[in-house]
Amino acid sequence: MVETSPPPLLRVDRLARHFPVRGFLNRRVGTLRALDDVSFTMTRGEVLGIVGETGSGKSTLGKTLMGIHEPTLGEVWLDGTRIASSGQKRAASIRTRLQYVYQDPGASLDPRWTLRRSLHEPLIIHTRWPRDRREAKVREIVAAVDLPPSHLDLYPHEISGGQLRRAGLARILVLHPQLIILDEPTAGLDVSVQAAVLTLLQDLRRDFTLTYMVISHDLAVVRSVSDRVAVMYLGRIVEIGPTADVFAAPRHPYTRALLATAPRIGGPRVTDSFPLLGGPPDPLQLPWGCRFRTRCRLAMPECAGLAVQLDYEGERGVACPRWRHGDMPRPVAPPGTGSSAPAIMPRPAEEPRR
Ligand SMILES: Nc1ncnc2c1ncn2[C@@H]1O[C@H](COP(=O)(O)OP(=O)(O)OP(=O)(O)O)[C@@H](O)[C@H]1O
Ligand SMILES: [Mg+2]
Structure with a gap:
């Protein structure tokens, strides 16, 4: 009998993303090869750190995986399905399975909405769940990120910066993504808040079997959270x-x-x-x-x-x-x-x- 091992969660195959550079009168003056010939795999549940100095293409890698940029060359496979290649449109069913977390996830919350409305919104868009099922999911995730349920009735300006970050993460987690790309998750935070965010990320990873790609300038952060590390230049x-x-x-x-x-x-x-x-x-x-x-x-x-x-x-x-x-x-x-x-x-x- 031939044993077939399950495919890796993510397979990145010779991925490249180039940007045209335009000069006077919008004439193309060159090509910026922000990402070139990048190949690696990730298994379920692992944390891969990405380090490298500014401009090394870390965010471009994350955004190309996420579908924010189309690959110039190469392919991305998620769970055995090709999800990105040059000219390929991303299937709607893939969109919730990868999530990209910007430096300040709290900024993704609409200041005019209560946290409850912000957290229901992704479920309204991506599922057909009735209201009470959505509410149950929102409450489960709010508890997982250590926010009191009473906060669901508050607006973003009524909660602290650290709580905002938690709420921003909750908004991503309600959709149960398979892979979360965290771009500079601790940048701009006090050391004590940084530690709390890293502990929360570790707890969430365990509770929800998450896979993280952690992009960071901060080698100490990458060292403390990642199983493997990739160095980009x-x-x-x-x-x-x-x-x-x-x-x-x-x-x-x-x-x-x-x-x-x-x-x-x-x-x-x-x-x-x-x-x-x-x-x-x-x-x-x-x-x-x-x-x-x-x-x-x-x-x-x-x-x-x-x-x-x-x-x-x-x-x-x-x-x-x-x-x-x-x-x-x-x-x-x-x-x-x-x-x-x-x-x-x-x-x-x-x-x-x-
Ligand atoms: N949308 C874009 N259009 C043109 N050039 C871009 C674009 N996005 C990124 N670049 C260029 O690609 C290169 C890599 O940028 P990227 O943001 O991926 O670097 P990074 O490693 O994330 O840097 P940092 O650590 O400063 O965040 C840079 O030279 C940048 O100027
Ligand atoms: Mg970056």
């Missing part, structure tokens, strides 16, 4: 793998540089990074091959060759010719940190390659 994933492994021993020179800039968060800090060369390239004139090579101290001629793909060893993927050849020099630690001496970082031989 100028529209591409340069490294992906289990969060603990990537943070403990980053492999891509860019990941090392990114982690070295982060404040110490729990584990040992990556101090022995290779300093970056110069600033990011002009996004309209991206380098061929590895897009990071112009800032990479380890670049070699091969890096300018064909697009550098992620090579997998087990669950860890790295897009770096140096790593592929197993001759990634161990970075020199800054004076006084007493860590590594220059050497070659051995690639673990025992892990199977895909």
